[in-house]
Amino acid sequence: MDWDLIFTITNVFAIATWLILLFAPRNLTVMTGLFYGGAGLLATSYTMLMIPLMFGLIDSGAGSTMDFSSLAGVQQTLSSPGGATIGWIHYLAFDLFVGIWVARNADKYGFARWMQIPILLFVFLLGPLGLILYLLLQFTRHNKVADAVMPE
Template identity: 80%
Template sequence: MNWDLIFTVTNIYAMVMWLILLFAPRKPPFITGLFYGGVGLLAASYAGIMIPLMAGLIDSGAGAAMDFSSLAGVQQTLSSPGGATIGWIHYLAFDLFVGIWVARNADKYGFARWIQVPILLFTFILGPIGLVLYLMLRFTRHNKVADAVIPE
């Protein structure tokens, strides 16, 4: 399997989806397209590779079966070309999902795009840090902790 090609294609595709999220209007057709065409396609790609990998139908390049039951097994799996690629696609799909939620929620609560863009970039590059930054920002628009941290 050409892991470099799969990595490159999914990485570029995710970057295009992020550019759309950052700069395109947040109208329903764009958000729907990002959700299904972005997150959905990345998640389907992940599943389409991960299932045959776990079934042993394709080789990850690890030299052993995939093992998620121990730290050493996860390290070995993720250090292989296939493991690193599927791990990266996993991050790309979930970070884009979180980015879409952050953008829609920030729009709902009236945060300007110029405030959203750095947070979305953190979400793209450092996932959970971007989410934490947004949740802290969102807290500024609420007077109760529960309202600030429960996703709507």
């Protein structure tokens, strides 16, 4: 398995989807395409690689089985080319999903695109930190925490 090639292809694909999310018009067609064709395709790629890897049908590049039962096992799994690539695709899929949610929610509440772009870049690069930044920004528009978390 050429893990370097898979890593490169998924990285380029993810960057393209993020550029669309950042700069394209956010109409139904674009957002649906990003959701299914972006996050959905990354999640599918992850699944199509992870399941055979879990059952030993493809080699991770380390010659060992996957072990998520201990920190040492997770370190060993993620240190292999296959484990690191699949782990990265996992991040890419979930970060894009969160980015789509942030963008849609920010649009719904009238946050200007110039305010969204830095937060979306944090979501892309640092995942949970970007989400926290958006939740804090969202909280500034509401009097109660529940209103910020569960919009009507």
